[in-house]
């Protein structure tokens with residue numbers, strides 16, 4: 001093991017190299033592949049931010065990479081398999097070392113947290129592995145790797161009581177992810193996240209408010225998404241709450257839109273529902289994963305709520321904010337789910353009228369309670385049930401989306417694409433839907449502008465609109 005290095009002490013040499021702890025870092029290219037949820041994508045942003053001072057710039061061309069990072073997800077077996085296959089292919093880049101090119105490869109994130117030793121053993125090309133709670137030490141790990149340390153793993157948990165960070169962003173857009181709570185204490189019976197992300201720990205409201213105010217003032221941020229595996233647990237251990245945090249953020253001048261994800265239905269408080277009614281900046285969208293429409297399955301999932309409770313919460317939220325749009329997650333074929341229980345999920349879809357759902361086949365995760373259950377379901381049954389869920393949702397979604405036609409929505413324009421050979425811009429509404437629209441003229445550059453659009457047509461998967469008003473980079477208020 002090499003001696004500790006002080007990463008605050010970085011010198012830039014005349015040749016453009018950086019000198020750190022006696023080692024020269026020439027300009028190098030880092031390539032990152034991120035899997036999984038928004039928290040992982042945000043961790044990648046943090047990692048890249050730490051690598052800048054060590055002379056790394058990002059590339060999206062694998063073959064140009066001096067340093068390859070895989071930021072992994074373990075939530076379903078498919079995510080694991082994709083990563084193993086991509087990691088396998090990385091040996092071709094590593095082989096360039098024989099031609100004198102110094103190539104390092106690292107695996108981080110949720111698979112690395114629990115499987116680092118096995119990965120390092122199995123994949124010869126892997127230089128090091130790091131877990132989910134050591135992201136901010138990536139600079140030291142990279143230093144160790146270039147100092148000659150081989151095959152090491154850093155997967156320790158931060159033992160301190162508080163969780164204190166400053167948000168790092170480097171994408172130059174007006175949208176930012178802001179971590180407010182890490183970890184998960186829920187231990188739903190099917191889920192690996194509590195094992196890969198550790199115990200819940202919240203930042204303080206004061207720290208987050210200062211952080212966001214700084215992002216708004218100095219980085220041009222107008223929209224924030226507050227992140228956590230269960231943001232409804234935010235602040236519980238220190239007498240604070242998500243509802244309170246939102247009302248504080250609301251006061252920041254220049255911040256236009258506040259989103260949060262993900263919520264657990266058990267913990268959606270009356271206070272939070274009230275905030276959905278009164279907040280001027282909270283988005284008209286709530287992602288509220290239900291997982292199953294059957295209370296008996298929910299019990300086996302250890303989700304803590306019944307379908308009656310879930311539907312009551314939906315009703316209260318919709319009463320507080322009639323414009324709110326709800327989306328959800330569904331797992332098809334939880335162990336021993338009966339045909340009756342599956343039908344209850346189809347029924348729930350009809351009652352809940354979700355705007356969209358993410359739906360998956362149940363995937364057994366090693367170490368979870370559900371993985372120890374005997375299970376009579378076959379892959380075919382699971383597949384069929386998932387298809388039924390998806391087909392019904394598409395049908396229902398068409399009706400939900402049709403209600404948008406004729407209404408006007410304010411969007412933040414995120415980019416453009418070609419649709420049937422015609423350039424169309426696309427913007428995201430406060431309720432999280434994408435609307436495609438034609439510019440007023442071909443030269444018009446609407447990137448990151450606020451635009452009011454009237455919806456002209458909508459299907460289950462696509463929505464078209466026309467410009468009513470272009471505000472520009474700031475919303476014009478009369």
Ligand code: SAH
Pocket residue numbers: 075076190191192193228229230262263264289291329330331360361362363364365
């Ligand atoms: N914290 C969030 C979700 C985290 S994981 C929540 O509680 O809602 C994202 C989604 O992956 C979950 O909502 C669930 O639908 C799905 N998921 C998690 N574990 C799974 C498993 N073992 N098999 C299939 N889907 C799973």
Ligand code: SF4
Pocket residue numbers: 184185186187188191192193194229230264
């Ligand atoms: Fe997983 Fe449940 Fe925690 Fe969500 S709340 S991350 S599903 S254990």
Ligand code: F3S
Pocket residue numbers: 035036037038039040072073074075109110192193196197
């Ligand atoms: Fe996957 Fe880890 Fe997120 S398991 S879903 S990347 S918390």
